[in-house]
Amino acid sequence: MNDSLEPQANADATELQAVDRLKTGYERIRKELGRVIVGQSDVLDQLLVAVLSNGHVILEGVPGLAKTLMISTVAQCLELSFSRIQFTPDLMPSDITGTDVIQEDKTSGQRALKFIPGPIFAHVILADEINRTPPKTQAALLEAMQERQVTVGNERHVLSQPFFVLATQNPIEQEGTYPLPEAQQDRFMFKVFVDYPSYEQEYEIAERTTVAAAETASAVFAGSEILEFQQLVRRIPAAPDVIRHALDLVRATRPGEEGAPDFVNKMLTWGAGPRAVQALIVGGKALAALRGRYHVSTDDVRDLARPVLRHRIVTNYSAEAEGYTTDRVIEQLLDVIRPNETDVMRNERFSKLLST
Numbered sequence: 001m002n003d004s005l006e007p008q009a010n011a012d013a014t015e016l017q018a019v020d021r022l023k024t025g026y027e028r029i030r031k032e033l034g035r036v037i038v039g040q041s042d043v044l045d046q047l048l049v050a051v052l053s054n055g056h057v058i059l060e061g062v063p064g065l066a067k068t069l070m071i072s073t074v075a076q077c078l079e080l081s082f083s084r085i086q087f088t089p090d091l092m093p094s095d096i097t098g099t100d101v102i103q104e105d106k107t108s109g110q111r112a113l114k115f116i117p118g119p120i121f122a123h124v125i126l127a128d129e130i131n132r133t134p135p136k137t138q139a140a141l142l143e144a145m146q147e148r149q150v151t152v153g154n155e156r157h158v159l160s161q162p163f164f165v166l167a168t169q170n171p172i173e174q175e176g177t178y179p180l181p182e183a184q185q186d187r188f189m190f191k192v193f194v195d196y197p198s199y200e201q202e203y204e205i206a207e208r209t210t211v212a213a214a215e216t217a218s219a220v221f222a223g224s225e226i227l228e229f230q231q232l233v234r235r236i237p238a239a240p241d242v243i244r245h246a247l248d249l250v251r252a253t254r255p256g257e258e259g260a261p262d263f264v265n266k267m268l269t270w271g272a273g274p275r276a277v278q279a280l281i282v283g284g285k286a287l288a289a290l291r292g293r294y295h296v297s298t299d300d301v302r303d304l305a306r307p308v309l310r311h312r313i314v315t316n317y318s319a320e321a322e323g324y325t326t327d328r329v330i331e332q333l334l335d336v337i338r339p340n341e342t343d344v345m346r347n348e349r350f351s352k353l354l355s356t
Contacts, residue, residue, distance in 0.1 A: 007046040016294055018232050022052075022291040025220050032217040036073045037066060038208065039201040045290070046192050046307050047074055047166070051226065052233050052286035054334060055189025055279065056145055056165040058130075058180075058311060063170060070125060071166045072215075075124040078226055079219035083122035087133035093140035096120050097150040098157070115152060120307065123160055124161045124225060127167035131177045138184060141165060145187050155258045162226050182270070189279045191311035193198050229289075236285040238296045245339045246280040247300045252337050253313050253329075256302055261336050267319040267329055267352050272312035276300070 026048065033044055042057070047070070050057045059067050068084065073189060076083035078169070085096060098118035104111045119125070119142075142151050147229070148159045167188070169180075197205060221229075252260050254271030264271070284300035291300075310326045319329070 015232065015235065018228070019236075019289050019292060021293050022229055022232070022289050026290045028220045030313055031079050033070075033073055034219060035215040036217050037070055038205045039197045040070065040194065042068070043192055043194055044070065044074070045287075046190055046289065046304075047071070049286045049304070051162070051164060051187050051188060051284045052229055052289065053279070054162065054183065054230050055165075055169070055283070056187065056192040058167050058169060058185070058188045059170055059194055060169045061194030062196075065196070067168050067194055068128065068196075071124065072154050073217050076217050077220050078124075079222045080226070081160070082122035082126070083119040083178070084126040085119050085146050086128045086136060087130050087137070089133060091133045091137050093137050094118070094152075096137065096140045097144070097152055100153055101154075111307050113179035115155065115157065117157070120150060121157075121159060123164070125163075126163045127165055128171055130167040131169050131179055134178055136180065138180060141167075142184060142187065142226075145241075153321065162223060162230065167279045170196065182312075184272060186275050186309045187264065193310075203353065232283065233286045233289055235294060236289060236294055238281050239284060241340055242298055242301060243281060245279050245337075246284070247256045247302050248337050249280065249301070249333065250274075250276045250309070252333055253309060261333070263328070263332060267315055267322075267324050268313055268315045270314040272309050276308055276312050280304055283308065302334060302339075305334055309333075 016120070029048065030041075031043070037044065047057060051074070055123045059071075061067055072082050072084075085091075096118050097120055098116050100113040100115055102111050105356050126143075127141065130141075140150075145161060148161065149156050150159065151157075165188075186312050193270070196202075248259075250272045251257055253264060253268065254260055255265045255268050255277075260271075280301050281296070283304045284296045287296070287300045287303060288296045305329055309330050313329065314324050315324060315326060315329065319325075
């Protein structure tokens with residue numbers, strides 16, 4: 001693991017103060033979120049990392065796990081405007097982006113087109129059950145997610161900054177759904193699984209939510225501060241060893257690639273692309289800042305491997321037959337690809353394991 005403190009020693013004092021301010025604010029955000037959300041600490045951390053990295057997130061979980069409440073509370077803590085779009089089979093692209101309408105000037109009597117913004121014009125967008133709407137409407141999000149703008153007619157309309165799309169998917173009731181194509185999934189920085197709470201957490205949920213008064217979260221940061229923190233994250237240095245490790249992890253997911261493990265060639269049809277490397281590095285920088293460091297370690301990168309890679313790799317029939325999920329492939333990949341380990345060193349380690 002490369003945890004060299006040299007980049008931190010060379011950092012400007014103002015930058016280090018900003019990291020300290022972010023870490024202190026992060027602890028306050030966790031406290032505020034804890035007043036409303038029970039458990040799900042890993043999910044909340046990954047949401048905050050995505051926000052600081054200026055990325056989008058897919059949240060997948062069964063109904064009733066507070067995904068909507070989680071996202072709206074994060075927006076509340078960051079003092080950002082929030083908009084919820086319920087995706088349905090009859091939703092049209094203009095229902096999301098907005099549309100031009102003809103309006104008459106009562107003074108002159110002349111008619112002109114006026115743009116009426118849709119719900120996409122907010123800082124935090126909850127695309128609820130995104131896989132329940134046809135591809136044409138799903139594609140309406142692509143330009144907004146990638147370019148931070150929408151085009152209606154011949155006019156381009158710039159979206160407010162910061163801008164995040166947090167899409168939810170239901171893993172059950174797949175009849176009548178429209179799975180997101182791989183190209184659109186790749187636009188999401190993370191795919192985060194929201195799991196059932198533990199017994200103690202579910203008891204606390206039942207206790208909290210069945211009383212008259214409900215807790216609310218207070219704002220910790222303003223939208224302008226989030227933009228500053230996003231720039232701060234981009235300035236955090238990543239050592240060459242950290243970048244190489246992120247590259248090794250991603251390239252090892254590609255079947256047929258030189259150095260790809262045998263189980264990857266056997267279990268995967270398709271591997272992750274360059275966006276995965278970018279997500280690991282930028283996400284690692286954000287995670288390091290939340291942990292109070294002005295440098296990235298390989299541990300930061302490895303901690304984000306699952307949410308970054310699980311929607312970017314495609315398993316085949318062999319994997320399904322042997323019970324291999326994408327997460328199991330990633331787990332095995334993390335065990336195989338070690339930091340600062342060459343192919344020769346890796347082969348020697350495998351030989352020793354086999355001999356014992």
